[in-house]
Amino acid sequence: xxxxxxxxxxxxxxxxxxxxxxxxxxxxxxxxxxxxxxxxxxxxxxxxxxxxxxxxxxxxxxxxxxxxxxxxxxxxxxxxxxxxxxxxxxxxxxxxxxxxxxxxxxxxxxxxxxxxxxxxxxxxxxxxxxxxxxxxxxxxxxxxxxxxxxxxxxxxxxxxxxxxxxxxxxxxxxxxxxxxxxxxxxxxxxxxxxxx
Numbered sequence: 001x002x003x004x005x006x007x008x009x010x011x012x013x014x015x016x017x018x019x020x021x022x023x024x025x026x027x028x029x030x031x032x033x034x035x036x037x038x039x040x041x042x043x044x045x046x047x048x049x050x051x052x053x054x055x056x057x058x059x060x061x062x063x064x065x066x067x068x069x070x071x072x073x074x075x076x077x078x079x080x081x082x083x084x085x086x087x088x089x090x091x092x093x094x095x096x097x098x099x100x101x102x103x104x105x106x107x108x109x110x111x112x113x114x115x116x117x118x119x120x121x122x123x124x125x126x127x128x129x130x131x132x133x134x135x136x137x138x139x140x141x142x143x144x145x146x147x148x149x150x151x152x153x154x155x156x157x158x159x160x161x162x163x164x165x166x167x168x169x170x171x172x173x174x175x176x177x178x179x180x181x182x183x184x185x186x187x188x189x190x191x192x193x194x195x196x
Contacts, residue, residue, distance in 0.1 A: 007154035033067035039135030040064040043054035059184040062095035101125035
């Protein structure tokens with residue numbers, strides 16, 4: 001008798017069935033960057049699609065690949081990685097958005113209207129998503145098996161509950177994402193942003 005899958009195994013089984021996610025996780029190590037994760041919508045929205053019985057790629061705007069390199073915070077250095085990724089993933093018809101999370105504090109306030117302290121790692125960046133339900137990452141260490149980063153656990157994800165994470169992003173970001181996602185995944189339960 002086989003044991004039931006752990007939540008981590010279940011997430012990996014579902015997400016890696018999405019061919020875009022599988023290719024990114026298989027190849028990302030070839031980019032030559034450290035501390036990388038496939039994260040955000042490519043992960044949690046693949047799970048929502050599975051739970052809703054939809055095509056695993058439905059409604060996913062892009063696939064976020066975070067890495068962390070504090071040795072060179074120039075846009076030019078990040079752009080070199082973005083260009084390498086464009087070649088590495090040139091057979092993927094979806095958008096693979098590659099970003100150096102060491103640079104986020106340089107542009108975040110201009111983009112979102114609130115300042116951001118520098119992140120210390122890719123997992124630190126994941127910890128700051130507008131919803132705890134978005135805080136998932138998949139990586140692979142030196143050709144090993146895929147590993148999951150899930151700082152808030154799996155219950156909300158598998159129950160299709162969107163919960164706010166008011167640590168950095170402004171309420172408007174959460175509300176806009178929640179509205180868009182509820183249209184795409186109507187079964188989603190959205191927990192309101194906490195009143196202060």
